[in-house]
């Protein structure tokens with residue numbers, strides 16, 4: 001059993017634990033404090049709502065406008081459900097790879113229901129998520145409503161931050177990446193797990209302007225604004241942000257129910273891997289960066 005000492009985001013004591021990690025997104029400087037159901041900035045005085053008295057809501061009107069399609073997608077398909085699309089074995093496999101320590105403070109960016117986050121043996125788990133409806137039925141971590149491009153967290157507060165299948169939903173990836181680096185402690189790790197943009201099937205829908213993407217029924221299922229990035233593009237972002245690359249792995253997908261299409265895809269990948277580099281054939285990747293101690 002994983003340690004579950006963490007309180008849920010539903011309790012006042014939970015919010016008290018969260019406060020030291022938060023900053024105001026309006027002025028970007030102030031620390032916040034909670035009183036009477038509002039998080040208030042100590043510098044500019046602006047307040048932020050608590051959603052249903054549970055999750056601090058740091059989305060600005062501007063964010064909400066920019067995220068309109070994305071938020072509508074989650075409201076339409078996953079309102080108040082626990083979004084979880086992988087098998088238990090798969091979550092455990094990710095958790096083992098990530099090597100989180102009991103004393104770590106961990107942030108998942110675009111956490112959904114926090115399916116993987118809640119399985120990590122961390123001291124404090126925080127999930128940033130713009131779609132409030134995905135947080136409603138959750139527990140086991142502190143949910144914060146906000147966007148990756150302007151995180152409501154102070155600098156250098158997390159030992160590890162990760163995007164799992166969420167960076168391709170973010171419109172300004174460079175901004176989100178730099179934000180993740182900002183909130184990481186020196187020596188901390190940034191981990192990105194994503195669908196592999198080099199995979200032939202992904203390539204066809206990666207370009208938002210491609211005719212195939214416009215016609216593909218897959219797009220209706222995966223959401224409106226996804227654009228996928230290659231490992232090379234991520235590594236480039238890592239260098240621009242002075243990170244060290246620690247690990248690059250290409251991985252298979254693991255689902256509870258494996259469809260015939262997924263079986264065929266796996267067979268196709270395995271047979272071709274002998275002649276074609278695996279980066280073009282594996283469905284997912286895992287990239288781990290470390291923030292140097294001297295930046």
Ligand SMILES: C[S@@+](CC[C@H](N)C(=O)[O-])C[C@H]1O[C@@H](n2cnc3c(N)ncnc32)[C@H](O)[C@@H]1O
Nearest residue numbers: 109110111112130131147148164165166169170
């Ligand atoms: C495919 S889900 C993955 C959820 C979760 N990480 C998981 O693996 O189960 C993509 C997530 O990215 C979130 N997302 C979309 N735009 C975002 C943004 N600008 N900042 C942070 N998260 C975002 C979505 O709301 C959604 O929860």
Ligand SMILES: [Zn+2]
Nearest residue numbers: 024027041044
């Ligand atoms: Zn402020």
